[in-house]
Amino acid sequence: MSKLFSLIKAGMSEGMQILPYRFKGEKSRLVPTELAILVSIMIFMSAYGTTLMLAEDGMEKMILALYVLATMILTIMEGVYKSGDLLFNCKDNDLLLSMPIKKSTIVLVRILKFYVFEMLYNAIFLVPAILAYALNAEVGASYVLVSILMILLLPAIPIAISCIVGMISSAISARFKQKSALQVFLSFLSLALLVGVVLAVSMTSDFDGNTMIAVGEKTTELYYPAGAYVRLATEFNWLELIQFILINLAVLLITVAVIGRFYFQIITRINVVKRKEKAYTNYNFKRRSQVHAMVRKELVKYFNTPVLLANTAFGLVIFIIGVGALCFKFDDIAASMASEEFPLTIDEMRSYLPSITFALVSFTSLMTFITTTMISLEGRAFNALKSMPISGLKVIMTKILAAMLLITPITALGSLVMSVRFGFGFLDILLILIGVVAIPLVTESIGILIDLKYARFHADSETEVVKQSPGVMISSFLGLGMTVVSISLLFMAVWMAGQTVGLAIMNGVFIAIFLMLYLAIATRGEEKYRGLAA
Amino acid sequence: MIKIKGVSKKYGEKKALDEVSFEVKSGEIFAFIGHNGAGKTTLIKSMCGILDFDSGDILIDGKSIKTEPIECKKKMAYIPDDPELYEDMKAISFINFVCDMYDVPIEVRERNIERFAKMFGMENELGNVIKSFSHGMKQKIALIAALSHEPKILVMDEPFVGLDPKAIFDMKEVMRDVIKKGGTIFFSTHILDMAEKLCDRVAIVKQGKIVKVGDMKEIRGDKSLEKVFLELEAK
Numbered sequence: 105m106s107k108l109f110s111l112i113k114a115g116m117s118e119g120m121q122i123l124p125y126r127f128k129g130e131k132s133r134l135v136p137t138e139l140a141i142l143v144s145i146m147i148f149m150s151a152y153g154t155t156l157m158l159a160e161d162g163m164e165k166m167i168l169a170l171y172v173l174a175t176m177i178l179t180i181m182e183g184v185y186k187s188g189d190l191l192f193n194c195k196d197n198d199l200l201l202s203m204p205i206k207k208s209t210i211v212l213v214r215i216l217k218f219y220v221f222e223m224l225y226n227a228i229f230l231v232p233a234i235l236a237y238a239l240n241a242e243v244g245a246s247y248v249l250v251s252i253l254m255i256l257l258l259p260a261i262p263i264a265i266s267c268i269v270g271m272i273s274s275a276i277s278a279r280f281k282q283k284s285a286l287q288v289f290l291s292f293l294s295l296a297l298l299v300g301v302v303l304a305v306s307m308t309s310d311f312d313g314n315t316m317i318a319v320g321e322k323t324t325e326l327y328y329p330a331g332a333y334v335r336l337a338t339e340f341n342w343l344e345l346i347q348f349i350l351i352n353l354a355v356l357l358i359t360v361a362v363i364g365r366f367y368f369q370i371i372t373r374i375n376v377v378k379r380k381e382k383a384y385t386n387y388n389f390k391r392r393s394q395v396h397a398m399v400r401k402e403l404v405k406y407f408n409t410p411v412l413l414a415n416t417a418f419g420l421v422i423f424i425i426g427v428g429a430l431c432f433k434f435d436d437i438a439a440s441m442a443s444e445e446f447p448l449t450i451d452e453m454r455s456y457l458p459s460i461t462f463a464l465v466s467f468t469s470l471m472t473f474i475t476t477t478m479i480s481l482e483g484r485a486f487n488a489l490k491s492m493p494i495s496g497l498k499v500i501m502t503k504i505l506a507a508m509l510l511i512t513p514i515t516a517l518g519s520l521v522m523s524v525r526f527g528f529g530f531l532d533i534l535l536i537l538i539g540v541v542a543i544p545l546v547t548e549s550i551g552i553l554i555d556l557k558y559a560r561f562h563a564d565s566e567t568e569v570v571k572q573s574p575g576v577m578i579s580s581f582l583g584l585g586m587t588v589v590s591i592s593l594l595f596m597a598v599w600m601a602g603q604t605v606g607l608a609i610m611n612g613v614f615i616a617i618f619l620m621l622y623l624a625i626a627t628r629g630e631e632k633y634r635g636l637a638a
Numbered sequence: 639m640i641k642i643k644g645v646s647k648k649y650g651e652k653k654a655l656d657e658v659s660f661e662v663k664s665g666e667i668f669a670f671i672g673h674n675g676a677g678k679t680t681l682i683k684s685m686c687g688i689l690d691f692d693s694g695d696i697l698i699d700g701k702s703i704k705t706e707p708i709e710c711k712k713k714m715a716y717i718p719d720d721p722e723l724y725e726d727m728k729a730i731s732f733i734n735f736v737c738d739m740y741d742v743p744i745e746v747r748e749r750n751i752e753r754f755a756k757m758f759g760m761e762n763e764l765g766n767v768i769k770s771f772s773h774g775m776k777q778k779i780a781l782i783a784a785l786s787h788e789p790k791i792l793v794m795d796e797p798f799v800g801l802d803p804k805a806i807f808d809m810k811e812v813m814r815d816v817i818k819k820g821g822t823i824f825f826s827t828h829i830l831d832m833a834e835k836l837c838d839r840v841a842i843v844k845q846g847k848i849v850k851v852g853d854m855k856e857i858r859g860d861k862s863l864e865k866v867f868l869e870l871e872a873k
Contacts, residue, residue, distance in 0.1 A: 379770040379771075382763065382764075384761075387730045387764075389748055393738070401724060484720060490687060492736070492739040493708045494739055495708060
């Protein structure tokens, strides 16, 4: 037991600075708790409002089912494409396998590490819903007990699903040369299948009346943990509670046993690297500038890190879907929105399309932080880079430039397609294109500053850097907040000063923020860079 | 060529380097030896501008690594003990990338890469991605990359770790060649035998302090370097 606890403590300490090994008197360094609390407060406000609406029909309990559903979907979406790497692609595999520890214990530690992270992440969403319900219904001590148990146990099933999917995709991809790319592709395929199942269920369901209540009821019916939680919260029952605990633990233990059974074969295959003699006779030597060479290096890293690619492609995919939907289905979308309650007619909506395009660009750029991991992903090679005759500022700026080259061509092209399709005026096009450059300059500058502060050079795997580091958590929450604020400001500015002036104001704001960030990078950022070593 | 003037560095309360001072002259092979955790890697990283130090200064060819880091780095090549390189790059692309950082002319890089790749038996491997290489092969790639820009000063942290006997022999040849061309070599090692045979001068570091520095012959007298080192450690 003490061996297991030591392993768990080592894993948590190494991966997330939770339960860290510390010297006496050394202060603990927690994950950015303040930001998580801020996001929780925002979620609480939304959950409270929704609970009030549900309470009108006497169905306030459905808030619990809805949030359990949301966290389950989030956990599975996150989990399916990171579980493979987190379970099988860890740097300490050789060390742990050489020790007198059962393989199932190693698997249990890996899963627990994943579990704790997801539990904390889920709590950000679940705790506000639990509080919102408590404030709108009569609850007793049993509700507190049940809710604590729910927070502790709810990740079990989504994590079991994610781990099994991760194991299958790792087992298949381990047989091929492009292992990591195939693994991400298979994970996406599994995710698409899951989304397909959810859609199929929702299409065959009859959602009459209040959709939220209908979704909540369907969730309690089909997803056991949601049903059990709602039942236990409204009518406490010891037997059901024990049954709930046992089912979740059993699911987790069966998962550990199944993965433990195939663990060794999978990691053995993953570690096999096929190599043939390959001379460089046809290599085309070119003399490039430092900036050019650095940007090329960053792009090679980006396209060879599938988890980073998948993680940062989300905003861009939404942008492409958004542009496609507006170009081909604008009339249908506008018609479905136009009603007596909606303040704009279809023609008015059409006239605001430049602002909508700008909002889409803002959303995409503010949700895509590529630089947040670019320093960390250098790993120990960072020392070699620092020994080269290139300034810290130049390194930082080339990373921002590389990220810009990944985002702006897509947003610029999409904006131009929108401009041509709907015949925007020259000034509006120009202002949108300025935004295409100015907004990602802001996010990528923030991203690199965050990574300079929270750089992790010794993570177990690249997936941990990209998915489970404090810097990435900060940038995701920050991106979300900035998106809401900037789109609200945009429409306020357009409403008050007119479209063209509104877009110009927003560009002015973003350019001013970038200039301040550049100053911060050139002073504090460069200083931070000098202080970093792998 | 390298002047270390009263360099101190603390990690928390622990002094990793305590008023370290010595000089490495042009054309010397200089060994830096000490027990594990004595401060060897800290000093090497400080010399190469990887780590900031708290006080003192390091001059590379008369220029301070603190105030003119780029100028200093242009003259140096650093080879780490654990050659973690850009794993997703092909070896040849990585070497070319390093040459770009040092602005090496095409004909110079072509000539040097060909020469050192042959010397280390890597000419048929440079087209492969680095992550497919063993530790020793990565070490050789780091060496080829470092030598391809013809540095005046070669700074190496445990350069012989992970190399096969043939590569160690070639490495020694390369070191002699660098010296013949007027270069300077500074390296840390635990292989005292090697240091004794190869080096002109040596510094012994103990708990962040230099306890002995000088000509190899003077330091060891009629004893072996190993014996001198062990006697100093025992004090």
